[in-house]
Amino acid sequence: MTDPKTPLSEMRERIDSIDRQIQQLISERARHAQTVAKVKGEGLSAIDYYRPEREAHVLRMVVDRNQGPLSDAEMVRLFREIMSSCLAQEDPLKIGFLGPEGTFSEQAVRKHFGHAAYGLPLGSIEEVFQEVAAGHADFGVVPVENSGQGMIQVTLDMFLTSEATICGEIELRVHQCLHSLSGRLEDVRRVYAHAQSLQQCKTWLRINLPEVECIAVSSNAEAARLALHADDAAAIAGETAGKVYRLKTVAQGIEDRADNTTRFLVIGRSLFPPSGNDRTSLLITVNDKPGALYDVLSPFAKHGVSLNRIESRPAHTGKWQYAFFIDVSGHIDSPALQAAVQEIGTSAATIRVLGSYPVALP
Ligand SMILES: O=C(O)C(=O)C[C@]1(C(=O)O)C=C[C@@H](O)C=C1
Structure with missing residues (x-):
């Protein structure tokens, strides 16, 4: 800690010296990231260089090392921006979101992908799904749940008809x-x-x-x-x-609840490897028979998989048929989840892995 009696000019010299070191290290890091990119292949698209599981791991180490005075969320934000710039050296990721400019969805894009990514404001949640499917956007960011009001049904329903995968989640404190x-x-x-x-x-x-x-x-x-x-x-x-x-x-700060938070999903076209602390989203439809939901849920308990949330929606395949959106802890590659999913598959009408992705960072 600097003695508060140290003259201002001297304290600023120290800050200047630290800034020089930080800048040198950022440049060195960016050069390393370029070398890593070369290993992945030359002239690929941004999406081929992007590794969300590695980014989540890097940011978790940042949180573990943090001893203040900056908060975990601030530290994560700074390192997120460094990684965003390192990745954009090749080609910026293109991220579709519910526009126009200035929405909370755009804030969620910046929180997750940093400012070096290219944001593509779109007219509706449906359009975000369409642009990702068509390959015009590498990923999309869509709201899925608010802490006070529950699930955003348009988003859930889009998974019934689209082949989008879930590649990440973002939690954003919403201050109105x-x-x-x-x-x-x-x-x-x-x-x-x-x-x-x-x-x-x-x-x-x-x-x-x-x-x-x-x-x-x-x-x-x-x-x-x-x-x-x-x-x-x-x-x-x-x-x-x-x-x-x-x-x-x-x-x-006119929101009624002080903890007002919206959860967003990052949607894409592929599945990613484990990051070490993941969640898996499943979409399951059941046949109309006694104990159908029990048959879906009991394998999770049997194989020690924790259930994070369950939401039912009309399946749009026939009257009174339901689709269950189920989030569980862990990555689909884990033996416990593999076993549970296999067992559910024997009784459910359909089961689809929407994605396994890193649990939201601060
Ligand atoms: O580790 C990698 O694979 C990298 O490309 C480096 C790096 C980084 O800056 O740390 C950059 C982009 C990836 O999304 C993940 C990490």
Whole structure:
């Protein structure tokens, strides 16, 4: 620790010297990453160089080594950006997300892939799946669950008809703000936001803006765009969206629950090897017979596999037929999960491994 009585100029010299070393080491790291890329092959596409399991492992080591004062999340963010730049030396990854610019989905893209990746804003969750399937995007990032409101059904339903795989998960703390042209609460007569965001801020709106009209629109960024053209409107959106659309912030942290978190999935076209701390998502349909769900769940218990979540959706294959989205701990390559899946396969109508991917980092 530097003595606080040390003159400012001396402390800055020390910082300059540390920066020189950090910069040298970053350059050295980038050169090593180039050499690793050469081993993988010359002139390949970004996706051929990308190793999510290795990135998760590197970031977990960062967390294990961290002794502060920066938080684990800050350290992970910094190292994520270094890896993002190292990877983009070859060719940046192209990531589709639910646009426009400034959405929480874009924040999730940056959290997981860093700023050197190329973000491709798309019009809907369906379009994200389509662009990934067509190979126009290497990966897509789609919201799947909110801690307060539960699963996002459009996303789950897309897996029933698309062949997308799950390659990662991202947890994003969602802080909502109210933005407007004037930045004054008393000018607000209408509030635009995505339906989910209106729900997340229901209590705050009831207490602070009891008389205003709340209008649900396609995204919070769209809400910000609408607020930009009206003196008496405001938009609920994240801090980034407020900045992108140059609105003033009326209030910050207006979400009803302090732990408001959205989970996103990274969708792609392939499966990846184990990272050491993984989750597997399965899509299982059952025949309409007594004990069908028991037959699906009991092999997990028998083989010591922990169940993380289960969600049922109409299977769209016939009336009263259901598909179960099941998340379990571990990678599909593990013997326990292999055994459980094999056993379930003998009773379930269909079973599909959507993906095994590293558990979300801070
Ligand atoms: O270890 C590798 O395979 C690398 O390509 C290096 C590296 C890194 O910067 O650490 C870069 C990109 C990959 O996605 C994973 C890791």
